[in-house]
Amino acid sequence: MAIDEEYIIELLRVKGSYLYHRENQELEFKEQFNFAGLGEYFRDFAAFANNRGGYLIFGVQDSPRIPIGLSAPSLDQLNRLDPEKISGYLLEIFSSDIRWEQAIIKHSEKYFGVFRIYEGSAKPIIAKKNEGRDQIIKNGEIYYRYGGRTQKILFAELENIIIKRVEQNNNQWLSLMSKIGKAGPQNAAILDTEKALIEKDDSRILVLDENLAEKLKFIKEGHFSEKEGAATLRLVGDVVPIDKVEVIKKIKENLIRAYPLSAMQLAAAVQDKMPAVPRHEIWHVISDTDMKNNQDYSAYNFRNKSQEDKFNKSGHLPSATPCIYNHKAVEFIIKILQDQGKT
Numbered sequence: 640m641a642i643d644e645e646y647i648i649e650l651l652r653v654k655g656s657y658l659y660h661r662e663n664q665e666l667e668f669k670e671q672f673n674f675a676g677l678g679e680y681f682r683d684f685a686a687f688a689n690n691r692g693g694y695l696i697f698g699v700q701d702s703p704r705i706p707i708g709l710s711a712p713s714l715d716q717l718n719r720l721d722p723e724k725i726s727g728y729l730l731e732i733f734s735s736d737i738r739w740e741q742a743i744i745k746h747s748e749k750y751f752g753v754f755r756i757y758e759g760s761a762k763p764i765i766a767k768k769n770e771g772r773d774q775i776i777k778n779g780e781i782y783y784r785y786g787g788r789t790q791k792i793l794f795a796e797l798e799n800i801i802i803k804r805v806e807q808n809n810n811q812w813l814s815l816m817s818k819i820g821k822a823g824p825q826n827a828a829i830l831d832t833e834k835a836l837i838e839k840d841d842s843r844i845l846v847l848d849e850n851l852a853e854k855l856k857f858i859k860e861g862h863f864s865e866k867e868g869a870a871t872l873r874l875v876g877d878v879v880p881i882d883k884v885e886v887i888k889k890i891k892e893n894l895i896r897a898y899p900l901s902a903m904q905l906a907a908a909v910q911d912k913m914p915a916v917p918r919h920e921i922w923h924v925i926s927d928t929d930m931k932n933n934q935d936y937s938a939y940n941f942r943n944k945s946q947e948d949k950f951n952k953s954g955h956l957p958s959a960t961p962c963i964y965n966h967k968a969v970e971f972i973i974k975i976l977q978d979q980g981k982t
Contacts, residue, residue: 642742642755650696651706651746658704662787664929665693668704671713672697672752677725678771680754681732685766686782686789688737688759689800693784697752708749717743717752732770735761762800763792786927795974799935898938898963908969909976916981924975936968 650666652659662668667683669676680695687693697717698709709717722741729737738757743750763781770776783792792800900908906921930936939956940963941947950956 642740642744642753644742644744647694647696647742647744647751647753648746650694651699651751653706656703656705658699658706661704664690664784664786667693667695667787667789668699668701669695669697670700670707671710672717673713674716675772677728678775681729681771682776682782683784683789684729684737684739684754684756685733685764685776686784687756688735688764689762689782689792689796690758690784692756692758695754695756698749699751706747706749706751709743709752713752714743714750717741732766732768732776734763734765734767735759737764762804763797786929793975793978795971795978798974799971803935894938894940895963898940898965900964900966900968902962902964905964905968905972908966909972912969912973913976913981916976920976920981921972924972928971928975930964930968930971931962936971937962937964939963 650660658668660666665687667687669680683695687695697713698707699705700707720741726737726739729739737759740755742753742755744753745751766776766778766780766782768776768778776782781792781797782789783796785793906918909921910916910918925931931939939947939950940961941950941957942960946957946960950960
């Protein structure tokens with residue numbers, strides 16, 4: 640997916656002389672790009688990837704935030720950046736692949752550098768070695784994007800990542816077993832990519848991991864061009880298509896059951912466990928962690944389907960749309976407050 644130039648221009652919109660948008664969980668501004676700062680940028684890459692992804696935009700002055708554009712030396716260095724080398728460095732430094740893109744965008748006769756970092760598919764992404772100026776990246780550390788800052792991950796977010804990873808693994812197994820169950824074990828086969836064989840010769844259904852399926856290209860025997868180094872799966876005989884593909888879409892049947900707490904009930908539940916914490920501290924945690932946009936903890940309770948469809952299409956939330964929460968949100972907020980030293 641390419642970087643949306645119109646979206647970046649919106650992020651660079653000014654109100655008066657200053658930027659309208661602030662840094663947040665998915666946005667970080669830098670004044671100039673410099674090869675010497677790669678360690679700091681890589682740290683931000685990992686932090687964004689461990690959360691929901693985000694953007695690094697170069698060419699914005701700090702204090703106050705003013706879009707000044709890239710200097711000639713910064714623009715030259717960005718133009719000389721080798722994406723393959725950068726991806727190689729990231730693989731050397733971190734435990735998992737970090738997907739990213741770059742672009743140089745011209746706006747108001749100025750040039751801005753943009754890095755888009757995608758949410759990691761195998762979180763948490765962990766530093767494997769010390770790297771960067773003053774060893775800003777340290778072996779064994781996990782970085783996470785909080786509000787408008789990058790820092791080492793706190794317990795609550797790390798626990799949530801681990802729980803989600805376990806759930807994802809369990810769901811993949813359940814999905815696989817469900818497909819085999821529908822086909823019947825007598826009609827299913829597993830492709831063993833290490834042994835390069837299919838266990839049953841008479842199988843009509845091939846069960847593949849989705850990531851592997853995206854990489855495989857099926858070719859008819861006698862109708863292909865051999866390319867050195869390219870992996871090929873050879874099927875001898877006819878490949879019969881399945882007549883009907885069942886698409887399973889997860890839908891929350893009862894939103895209130897999944898998210899039973901209003902904002903006031905959420906605050907009351909937190910204060911029941913931490914009576915000394917003022918309510919505004921709870922609102923601050925919700926805002927700083929962007930909890931309203933995290934379906935692990937909350938959901939928007941739209942008044943009608945039309946309102947929800949308009950939001951999904953435009954991304955603009957109708958005014959006075961309430962947010963409802965689950966009990967995991969209470970535990971999450973309590974852990975954040977405890978990490979901050981609140982009692």
